[in-house]
Amino acid sequence: MTLNDARIAQQGLDTTHGAILYLEEISVVFDGFRALNKLSLDISVGELRCIIGPNGAGKTTMMDVITGKTRPTSGTAYFGQTMDLSRMSEHQIAHAGIGRKFQRPTVFEQHTVFENLELAMKLDKRVRPTLFARLSSDQRGKIDEILKLIRLNGSEQRLAGLLSHGQKQWLEIGMLQMQEPQLILLDEPVAGMSDAETARTAELLNELRGKHSIVVVEHDMAFVTEIAQQGVVTVLHEGAVLAQGRMEEVQADERVIEVYLGR
Numbered sequence: 001m002t003l004n005d006a007r008i009a010q011q012g013l014d015t016t017h018g019a020i021l022y023l024e025e026i027s028v029v030f031d032g033f034r035a036l037n038k039l040s041l042d043i044s045v046g047e048l049r050c051i052i053g054p055n056g057a058g059k060t061t062m063m064d065v066i067t068g069k070t071r072p073t074s075g076t077a078y079f080g081q082t083m084d085l086s087r088m089s090e091h092q093i094a095h096a097g098i099g100r101k102f103q104r105p106t107v108f109e110q111h112t113v114f115e116n117l118e119l120a121m122k123l124d125k126r127v128r129p130t131l132f133a134r135l136s137s138d139q140r141g142k143i144d145e146i147l148k149l150i151r152l153n154g155s156e157q158r159l160a161g162l163l164s165h166g167q168k169q170w171l172e173i174g175m176l177q178m179q180e181p182q183l184i185l186l187d188e189p190v191a192g193m194s195d196a197e198t199a200r201t202a203e204l205l206n207e208l209r210g211k212h213s214i215v216v217v218e219h220d221m222a223f224v225t226e227i228a229q230q231g232v233v234t235v236l237h238e239g240a241v242l243a244q245g246r247m248e249e250v251q252a253d254e255r256v257i258e259v260y261l262g263r
């Protein structure tokens with residue numbers, strides 16, 4: 001851990017004003033093209049926010065800004081009241097508690113489900129156990145709890161490489177959980193899943209509702225309807241917020257129908 005990392009970790013997350021993430025007038029310009037155009041967005045603590053929008057709307061670029069992969073050309077991004085994401089490295093942002101799941105699962109295929117969860121816990125720099133230390137009963141209990149959540153209890157000794165696509169996605173969500181991020185970003189979590197797997201993923205996210213702050217980017221509208229419930233859905237278009245509100249509100253919005261749903 002560098003001195004700067006230690007300073008950020010020590011600073012802690014300040015959510016006294018109820019929001020965990022503030023994006024204000026974020027623009028990202030690639031060679032003259034505005035992928036994000038003064039995007040402003042707040043996520044509340046414990047919220048499950050769904051972000052939808054047509055291809056090229058800027059959803060991935062927004063996630064890249066939050067995780068430090070892409071620097072905004074202008075605007076501000078804060079994690080809690082005090083952490084300026086534009087001044088932190090990707091590593092520092094992950095360390096401060098923002099966890100991201102990419103679209104393709106990246107589990108350790110040669111290891112069992114249990115070992116994947118164990119490894120995820122041991123990669124958590126805040127805990128710093130040695131890789132070969134035996135698990136405490138608390139740690140074992142936590143793995144068991146996550147196995148149930150991700151519907152893989154009973155499969156803990158299977159090799160991750162042998163799991164179905166959906167199961168790998170759940171395992172990766174479990175691995176994220178092991179690191180207890182304060183904010184979880186999920187990029188198209190049900191892409192490529194069967195209908196049954198999609199339904200179970202919706203159940204899983206509904207179980208996480210309120211316990212974590214979660215941002216889900218997804219194209220599958222049936223799935224979004226399942227998990228949005230009474231929460232806020234944000235529609236991005238051309239790098240900015242086109243509409244925002246409950247799912248039935250944005251679905252009825254003429255502008256949203258025109259650019260996205262009506263295609």
Ligand SMILES: Nc1ncnc2c1ncn2[C@@H]1O[C@H](COP(=O)(O)OP(=O)(O)OP(=O)(O)O)[C@@H](O)[C@H]1O
Pocket residue numbers: 030031033034035053054055056057058059060061062
């Ligand atoms: N590194 C880059 N250089 C140049 N242009 C980029 C770069 N990254 C993204 N873009 C462009 O920015 C725009 C927004 O892309 P982005 O991937 O954020 O959209 P998206 O909403 O995630 O789309 P999708 O639903 O297809 O994943 C696109 O037109 C894309 O081509």
